[in-house]
Amino acid sequence: MSVLSDRLKLARESQNLKQTQVKERTGINNKTLSGYENGISVPDPETLTKLADLYDVSTDYLYGRTDKKHYYELNDKDEKDIARQLEKILSGMDSRANLNFDGEPMDETTKELVKAQIESNLKFAKQMAKKKFTPKKYRDNTDT
Secondary structure, rough: OOOHHHHHHHHHOOOOOHHHHHHHOOOOHHHHHHHHOOOOOOOHHHHHHHHHHHHHHHHHHHHHHOOOOOOOOOOOOOOOOOHHHHHHHHHHHOOOOEEEEEEEEEEEEHHHHHHHHHHHHHHHHHHHHHHHHHHHHHHHOOOO
């Protein structure tokens, strides 16, 4: 099988969709979809775009040109930047002896929850910035 057929099937399964559900949402009949997923036939660009939109991936990912499902996914540099920012924020929190939660000093569990939420927010903000500020020529045309 080809990368395209493997990724079409994997993307469908990762969305927990059956071929009949894909048919209902896209109008692509089961036999045709099965042909795509088994490497017997290749979807035309319009059909591939429909499938990429349904599966929430880029066409470049489906073709195997990239392992990133979206152009705005975080890379290693982004992860390192976020780790530095998180460390800076947490060290600022630790330097305050009177850091409280609901009037009580934070226990270790609460500190870990706060850390996880801050990290999640930093990642989300980085992805949104990449979405907003990545020039169109560097985006896959299915990710808008």
